[in-house]
Amino acid sequence: MSFSHLSPLSFVRPAVDAELEAFVERRRALVLGIGAELRPVLDALDAMITGGKRLRPAFCYWGWRGAGGGEERGIHQAAASLELLQACALIHDDVIDNSDTRRGAPAAHRRLTELHATSGWDGDSASFGQGAAVLLGDLCLAWCEDMYQSSALPAAALSAGREPFNLMRTEVMAGQYLDLLNQAKGSETVEDALRVMRHKTAKYTIERPMHLGAALAGRGPELAPVYTAYALPLGIAFQLRDDILGVFGAPEETGKPTGDDLREGKRTVLVAETLRLTSRTDAAEFRRLLGDPKLGTDAVDWMRSVITTSGALDACEERIVGYVAEANRALEHEALFANARPALADLILAATERKH
Amino acid sequence: MSFSHLSPLSFVRPAVDAELEAFVERRRALVLGIGAELRPVLDALDAMITGGKRLRPAFCYWGWRGAGGGEERGIHQAAASLELLQACALIHDDVIDNSDTRRGAPAAHRRLTELHATSGWDGDSASFGQGAAVLLGDLCLAWCEDMYQSSALPAAALSAGREPFNLMRTEVMAGQYLDLLNQAKGSETVEDALRVMRHKTAKYTIERPMHLGAALAGRGPELAPVYTAYALPLGIAFQLRDDILGVFGAPEETGKPTGDDLREGKRTVLVAETLRLTSRTDAAEFRRLLGDPKLGTDAVDWMRSVITTSGALDACEERIVGYVAEANRALEHEALFANARPALADLILAATERKH
Structure with missing residues (x-):
């Protein structure tokens, strides 16, 4: 094949x-x-x-x-x-x-x-x-x-894979708890949102699975830092794309009603940027609506317009571009087997491409 | 030591x-x-x-x-x-x-x-x-x-222990689901209650842990049937004792309010026997009260008296005696290391002794 x-x-x-x-x-x-x-x-x-x-x-x-x-x-x-x-x-x-x-x-x-x-x-x-x-x-x-x-x-390979395999499970649960906590605390900082992304998405979805692959192949210590340099920016870019889709994506793409992340009150970087960049009046109204499970289409449309006009959407798109470039640079490392490079480059596209 | x-x-x-x-x-x-x-x-x-x-x-x-x-x-x-x-x-x-x-x-x-x-x-x-x-x-x-x-x-020992270790986790979750189901279905048969006991308690608490111990010691296939013959009756006796304590035990022994199992509507053998043995009128009233989270002391007292006078309590105590005897007989098997017999006999007592 x-x-x-x-x-x-x-x-x-x-x-x-x-x-x-x-x-x-x-x-x-x-x-x-x-x-x-x-x-x-x-x-x-x-x-x-x-x-x-x-x-x-x-x-x-x-x-x-x-x-x-x-x-x-x-x-x-x-x-x-x-x-x-x-x-x-x-x-x-x-x-x-x-x-x-x-x-x-x-x-x-x-x-x-x-x-x-x-x-x-x-x-x-x-x-x-x-x-x-x-x-x-x-x-x-x-x-x-x-x-x-x-x-x-081989038993030795499975044993070498244990560390990333175990870390992955602990980190995802810790990350999910921090996510619950951010919502409960009504966190509004980009830093809080980024920390949740780091554990719940970047490490869990990309970094640890790659560390596991490298460890199973017997080259964990050598490749772990290379994969980290690729996975963390890519994971954050992936989550940023997902957050944008959660607000702007069509239901047939996301499998969820339009704007569902706003109804759930998710504390994303997109939300944090919006609250930071928009006017005080709009921010107050945005806060009031965020997390209301009964949010109607008009309210969702208004929130989307604030996200766009405040510059928060563009700021997130710019972040994605920067992180994608960082992930691509990490692929130049010589320790990486050359025949996997095109696939890892394509995975960057698959994880971060615009779908809306 | x-x-x-x-x-x-x-x-x-x-x-x-x-x-x-x-x-x-x-x-x-x-x-x-x-x-x-x-x-x-x-x-x-x-x-x-x-x-x-x-x-x-x-x-x-x-x-x-x-x-x-x-x-x-x-x-x-x-x-x-x-x-x-x-x-x-x-x-x-x-x-x-x-x-x-x-x-x-x-x-x-x-x-x-x-x-x-x-x-x-x-x-x-x-x-x-x-x-x-x-x-x-x-x-x-x-x-x-x-x-x-x-x-x-040794890796070989841990690998040999995998089968009981894995079965234990699947069985306990399946047993807990069947328990939920019995409550939802308002099951009233001794057979349903015994099946939940078998998976949720007997296999999970006693049989699989013992199988694990034997497998880790490299004698799984030889000792598994011996341990099963000990563990299943003991596990059921243990759960029967626990069910009796859940109705008659003092809060300082059980860590729960008196009669809490009746408020929760647990579908135990004790309950099934009561409904089978008592008069139709009392059974109807017992059913009505069972699972009512607001059950007061008077109602709990009345339910206890039905459990006792119907003969259900004695029937459960007799079952315990029978299962305990069966577990003790299993310890006579020659494959068992003699110096563990007194401990395993004492564990029968520890798991099934009356505490109320």
């Missing part, structure tokens, strides 16, 4: 999907052996792991290739295991934020709430759905590690 | 506590490096892992000893890791059941709700507390496995 005809994401995807499906299928039999009533939970899991972009597995795989790793089956399983961590993060995140949808489909807790309601069971349907989704997320987290550790890679 | 002067629980406890404390201390530094604001989350974790009975580590340790394992430091760390899985299960269980207390102290989500309320932050304090507790439970689950895998035992 040659990379030249495919994007670096679609190149990795079939193998990652196949490994994920095979693993979940084996565990599915085990779970149904415990009780056939667990089928709807497994269906909710299937819905959750279908259709993601497989970003983390892709960065892990290209981190491996950039360190000289070849086409071994084991790397696909190890890389694919990160999708189960992501499934846990998304399922729990939707419970925490009480979000109704995920990628345009009902969130896992909403599916399980629906199961309760249509079955006519006792008690509160929403509580049942949330409880079941917490357990499903736990299952995904346990399986992530089960899948990683049972990859067909 | 000789076992003869100590109970099998207190024998293991200091080493387990020391390993747990050392591991969490190392990870604490990592988390505080991400953000000093994470301190209250770590404090909630400390509160959660202080003061448990360390049942699962004890069964793992004595499973190891029964398989001929010696006093190696690595086994204490591997056994202690199970407390972090238990911490996850308890933290998430309290979120799911919306329980206020755990072992007489505020549940983790209540502590974090309180933090939000006293800090005067934006948004709903209860939502913040629940969200933060979901993340904290995830952290515990990730750390459980991190701690297990970094134990100072």
Whole structure:
């Protein structure tokens, strides 16, 4: 299989999907052996792991290739295991934020709430759905590690991958807590938003998966700093793009209603820049509206116009350009295997291109 | 250190506590490096892992000893890791059941709700507390496995322990879901209650930890059936005792208000037996009261009297006697190292003795 005809994401995807499906299928039999009533939970899991972009597995795989790793089956399983961590993060995140949808489909807790309601069971349907989704997320987290550790890679390689693998899990949960905290504190600084991005996105989505790939290929210490220099700016650029899409993106692209990030009151760099740059009057009104779950189209339109006219949108686009340039420069490092460079360069585009 | 002067629980406890404390201390530094604001989350974790009975580590340790394992430091760390899985299960269980207390102290989500309320932050304090507790439970689950895998035992031993270690995590989450389902369905059969006990308690608390101990000692295949014959009846007896305490136990013993299991509407064997044995009129009234969170002392007293006079309490006590005898018989197996037999016999007593 040659990379030249495919994007670096679609190149990795079939193998990652196949490994994920095979693993979940084996565990599915085990779970149904415990009780056939667990089928709807497994269906909710299937819905959750279908259709993601497989970003983390892709960065892990290209981190491996950039360190000289070849086409071994084991790397696909190890890389694919990160999708189960992501499934846990998304399922729990939707419970925490009480979000109704995920990628345009009902969130896992909403599916399980629906199961309760249509079955006519006792008690509160929403509580049942949330409880079941917490357990499903736990299952995904346990399986992530089960899948990683049972990859067909040498024990020494898996052992070398432990440090980034462990850091990744701690950092994403810490980052998510800091995100909760920023919202609770009504944080308005660019610095606070950047710190959450750093842990919740840049390290979790790009840096640690790449460190993992390098460590599995036996070149962790040598390549970790090179990958960090690429991953941190790219991760922040990726999140900035995502934040812009969360305000300006069309529902068919984001899988969420237009302007949903404003209704959720997300404390993004875009919001922090807006509050810093706009007039005091507009900032006061913007603050008042931010986080109102009932925000109508007019209010969303007004908030978008403030984001644009204040210069905050342009400021974020400029940041993205700067970070993208920084990530590209990091790829010039000689320790990197040359045949992975085009893919890592394409991943910069894939993660940060305008879609609105 | 000789076992003869100590109970099998207190024998293991200091080493387990020391390993747990050392591991969490190392990870604490990592988390505080991400953000000093994470301190209250770590404090909630400390509160959660202080003061448990360390049942699962004890069964793992004595499973190891029964398989001929010696006093190696690595086994204490591997056994202690199970407390972090238990911490996850308890933290998430309290979120799911919306329980206020755990072992007489505020549940983790209540502590974090309180933090939000006293800090005067934006948004709903209860939502913040629940969200933060979901993340904290995830952290515990990730750390459980991190701690297990970094134990100072040979790689081949840790690899042999993977099967019970993985099954344990899947089974407990499946068992908890079936428990949610039994409550939602208003299940009234002894069979349903026994199936939940089997997965949520017997396998999770006793069988799999013992299988893990045997596998780590390199004698998994030989001892697994012996341990199963001991663990499943003992686990059910243990849960039956716990269910009786949940209705009749004093608050200072159970750490929960008297009769709390009746308020929560737990679908236990004790409840199923009561509904089966009592008069139709009393059963109807019992059903009506069961699960009412506002149940007063008079109603609890009346329900207790129905449980007693119907013969359900005696029926459960008889079941306990039968299961205890079965567990004791299993200890006669010759594959078992003789010097672990007294401890395993004492663990039967410790897990099932009357405390009310």
